Amino acid sequence: MSKGFRICIILLMLMACGFFYRKTSKQPSTIFKSIISPGSKSSSSSSTYPATNVSFSPISSMDVLRKGNGIIFIETTDRMKPPSLVLCAIESAARVYKDRSVAFFMKGLPDINTMEDELKARNRFPTLSSFDNVYFFPLQMEKLFSDTPLMPWYKKVNPKFERYWTHVSSDGCRLALIWRHGGIYMDSDIISMRPIPDVNFLAAQSSQYSSNGIFGLINHHIFSWKSMESFVQNYKGAIWGHQGPQLFTRILNQFCVIPQFKSTEDVKCGNISFLHPQRFYPIPYPAWRRYYDVWQNVQTFNDSYALHLWNFMNQEQKSMVPGSNTLIEHLYKQYCPTTYGALERNQPIYG
Template identity: 25%
Template sequence: MRYAVSGGAGGPRLCRFVGYAMFFVNFLAIMCIIMYSNNINPFNLTTKNYNREGYIQLESLDPNEVAINRSIFFVETNRQSAVELKPRQACSIESAARANADRTIFILLLSPKLECINDITAVFRLVTQYKNIKIRYFDWISATLGTPVEEFVKSGKMESGLWPVEQLSDLLRLLLLRMFGGVYMDTDVVSLRPVPIMNFVSAEYPGVMLASGVIGIQDRSIAEKGLIMYKDGFVADHWTENGPKLITRLMQEICETDNVTAMYSGDAKCDDFTVYPPETFSPIAWYNWEAFFNVENEDKVMRDIENSIAVHFWNRMTKNTPIVVGSGQPYAQVAATYCPRVYETIDDSF
């Protein structure tokens, strides 16, 4: 018996849909072949990892693959069943991989599934061309067992506040630095230069508080102390209380002063910790975020960031403003220079 496709308009549309689906499946297969042929396998892929529904089953983070005190960590705290990396996140990751070629960049997801349909080109171009990028599933709840926050996490207090995603992120950066040392970076931070291997934090404008978007730890006992402060002083309804303000309180104890300016000016002694001034990682203040998209003022912005190690782009404020390819926006200029392979995949804006 022979079957015929309906001759109406639905037939051609169905054929086109099937054609597009086959294209994406074939594209995924080709990209996997390219990764293997170049000995690049950021997902620890095997045939069982690849799923034709459009996601990759990630391998769990193996502590033995992490270089103590030298690795750089990004964390996506979205806890949906499958998570995708957006082009702006991919830009931050590429910039870190370029600037720190001798260090491993770990992208840790709280879901074991990486979605690979939307924005697939940016993500795959990123991971197939940098050998120092590894994408892993992070079982964060298991990682808290035996730590100062084990009972706190079990209590569910962290889920009760107004900012559970942000507060989880604040916890995980301290947890990872307690486990491995190294550097934690937010996924809206673009690296311009190698990040130092040392104990460090930085201030943010207007200079009365320290930032938590980039933290370097060599002495892991300090991160443990931060975790203790997190559980003991947890505030459910304040966005910054368990992040920047916690880091500020921690450094006030280490530096034995409440004066943040004294910490980064050198007037205070902070043991073997370096406290960088705001322009090192946050040269444009969060309240001036629109400057990243202002073409008329781009010369000043580019001068302001030229000596920075990295630039925090304040995703909470900037996420709904498009970066227009070729526009001359400072954000677009930084992306074109420091995450060129991701930038090349974008047609119009991201």
């Protein structure tokens, strides 16, 4: 065999190896991480991959939110087909915070143990499935409340006798999640428009009165811990807002005498920014129907980071209607266009 012929054979072999490497090195687009374990048996979740030494384990919320700057949404009912506003809220956050993880914790979501479970969870929400930074997790309250002041309360309370159980359980969950992970909690009726620059912040609903519908804190911040302690020690679940906005206002008053707002400037309370009502509540709750009105001149809301649409007030179950030219339609078009497009084309928004 001539030397030149041998060189040609070697080059062809190298090219073939390179092609094989490119073909097999592509990783699945999923929130699952590969674990190479020699000799392990292949499972149904990895059946599309011929190698028998590859298995998958689900990524945890700790993995996804480990940077401490994630965006957190929760659903404390068992419903798996929430209003389109919820999908719009999550999509808008995923678009505004492209470099952050957006986690949706759902009480009705089954455990995610395999790749198939994860794909089923994503396929439930077609308008969100294309966003690589959106993740879905089961909301497991007992596990979430463990090692927090909320655990004794959770073991004692009986949801059947709680007038506002969906809401007070949500109040507790958001505190525990932010305590553990840090980041930003948002109610699922908040449409994001631009990034919030502050790390530790509460949102003023009105002068010297805090909301708990959106807030951001680093993990293990003392405000979260004190709030959980007061949640249990002063529990009055039958009083609307006592475990939520009123709780935050009481604890914030322990940090400082809350300053008055001047113009539209934010104020400081210790190391916590207390953001002006214009940041999230330029339309106050008594005027919530304005979101469903036709505006002659649509505002730009330049002083706002996001808009809270006061869905609790919406007992009439108003919704966004394509072609209505209402304010909420303009918001959908601009900040959650994938969800809007599906609704406009009358396509299913649930899988």
